[in-house]
Amino acid sequence: MLNTVYRLTAPRTIEPVVVSQDTTGKVIVRPTYLSICNADQRYYQGTRSKEVLDKKLPMALIHEGIGRVVSDNTGAFQPGDIVVMLPNAPTEQDEFIAENYLRSSRFCGSGFDGFMQESMVLPPERVVLLPQDVNCEVAAFTELVSVATHAISRFDKIAHGRRERIGVWGDGNMGYIVSLLLHTRYPDTKIVVFGRNESKLHDFTFADETHLVDDVSGVELVDHAFECAGGEGSVAAIEQIIDRINPEGTVSLLGVSENNVPINTRMVLEKGLRLFGSSRSGREDFEATVRLYHEHPEVLDYLAALVCSVNEARQISDISAAFEADIRKPMGKTVIRWNM
Ligand SMILES: NC(=O)C1=CN([C@@H]2O[C@H](COP(=O)(O)OP(=O)(O)OC[C@H]3O[C@@H](n4cnc5c(N)ncnc54)[C@H](OP(=O)(O)O)[C@@H]3O)[C@@H](O)[C@H]2O)C=CC1
Numbered sequence: 001m002l003n004t005v006y007r008l009t010a011p012r013t014i015e016p017v018v019v020s021q022d023t024t025g026k027v028i029v030r031p032t033y034l035s036i037c038n039a040d041q042r043y044y045q046g047t048r049s050k051e052v053l054d055k056k057l058p059m060a061l062i063h064e065g066i067g068r069v070v071s072d073n074t075g076a077f078q079p080g081d082i083v084v085m086l087p088n089a090p091t092e093q094d095e096f097i098a099e100n101y102l103r104s105s106r107f108c109g110s111g112f113d114g115f116m117q118e119s120m121v122l123p124p125e126r127v128v129l130l131p132q133d134v135n136c137e138v139a140a141f142t143e144l145v146s147v148a149t150h151a152i153s154r155f156d157k158i159a160h161g162r163r164e165r166i167g168v169w170g171d172g173n174m175g176y177i178v179s180l181l182l183h184t185r186y187p188d189t190k191i192v193v194f195g196r197n198e199s200k201l202h203d204f205t206f207a208d209e210t211h212l213v214d215d216v217s218g219v220e221l222v223d224h225a226f227e228c229a230g231g232e233g234s235v236a237a238i239e240q241i242i243d244r245i246n247p248e249g250t251v252s253l254l255g256v257s258e259n260n261v262p263i264n265t266r267m268v269l270e271k272g273l274r275l276f277g278s279s280r281s282g283r284e285d286f287e288a289t290v291r292l293y294h295e296h297p298e299v300l301d302y303l304a305a306l307v308c309s310v311n312e313a314r315q316i317s318d319i320s321a322a323f324e325a326d327i328r329k330p331m332g333k334t335v336i337r338w339n340m
């Protein structure tokens with residue numbers, strides 16, 4: 001099959017290329033709604049190091065997206081099915097290491113072509129059926145929700161059992177989704193959100209407490225914490241977490257930083273903290289996320305508050321316009337209605 005792939009060839013430069021792809025044993029999916037992640041922006045704007053850009057480009061961006069099945073000669077899906085596409089493609093299995101941590105795995109939009117393609121040719125294991133009446137603009141960022149699902153499932157295995165107060169640092173998309181999923185999973189736990197923007201914190205209507213990070217005196221300590229700030233914000237967030245967490249708490253690190261982050265290891269030791277990182281997600285996290293959509297449809301309503309804009313893409317200039325709009329957005333997710 002001939003397929004058009006829209007690759008980033010240099011910062012802010014997207015070019016089409018036609019490739020031939022073998023569809024034997026594969027599901028062909030037409031992407032319908034895509035969503036931009038901070039990781040895409042780091043490539044689009046060229047803020048990754050020159051070595052990384054030289055190694056990874058040209059590459060089609062985007063690893064958050066859904067689509068409609070065009071054909072499936074494996075019989076797993078029906079034409080017209082609305083599905084979420086999984087960006088992680090493992091090449092081996094391991095008894096202990098999850099698919100998203102295997103160094104041999106391929107990840108769409110990070111070294112391998114992402115979803116900015118006319119059609120995606122995927123093995124059936126890389127496709128998960130969505131509720132067919134799902135709000136597509138919200139489902140577009142199911143991958144981000146699955147990352148939160150993944151981090152919380154690991155937290156559940158690692159953290160001790162006192163979970164009266166869980167703190168979430170970061171008032172952006174990841175902070176919102178992690179807080180929402182924690183609230184849904186642990187309804188008796190107080191979810192305490194720490195952020196930098198009063199306007200963004202207002203949207204965390206399901207949280208028990210929200211605080212501006214420069215006004216935390218008198219706020220009770222938390223038992224465990226999630227860091228969802230990322231970038232330069234990770235430094236201050238991790239420092240404050242170590243200060244505001246009870247002994248033997250667990251700290252889940254999710255934010256991606258371009259530079260190394262100095263950590264007050266003396267206090268990590270003194271408090272006996274457990275720090276663990278989570279990145280990306282695997283098929284079981286996508287399946288768990290879709291189960292959550294079925295069992296707690298109110299989650300989708302809360303997630304709808306994150307949709308900042310929906311941008312139609314019919315030509316390459318529309319894709320660039322969506323990325324530029326994402327840079328200027330006040331909050332939330334930039335969704336692309338993909339008509340390429
Ligand atoms: N681990 C993984 O697999 C994944 C990681 N990520 C990463 O997670 C991070 C967050 O992503 P996302 O939510 O989409 O990004 P956003 O930019 O939407 O959110 C980050 C938020 O954190 C706020 N912030 C900055 N510093 C602090 C601080 N010290 N304490 C509390 N809040 C702070 C920012 O405020 P302000 O804007 O005012 O600076 C902003 O509102 C990024 O680094 C992203 O790359 C994303 C997807 C998956």
Ligand SMILES: O=C(CO)[C@H](O)[C@H](O)COP(=O)(O)O
Nearest residue numbers: 037039109110144147256280
């Ligand atoms: O966004 C993510 C997953 O949803 C991760 O942050 C992303 O995969 C990191 O990849 P890269 O090394 O290319 O920044």
Ligand SMILES: [Zn+2]
Nearest residue numbers: 037038039063
């Ligand atoms: Zn991402």
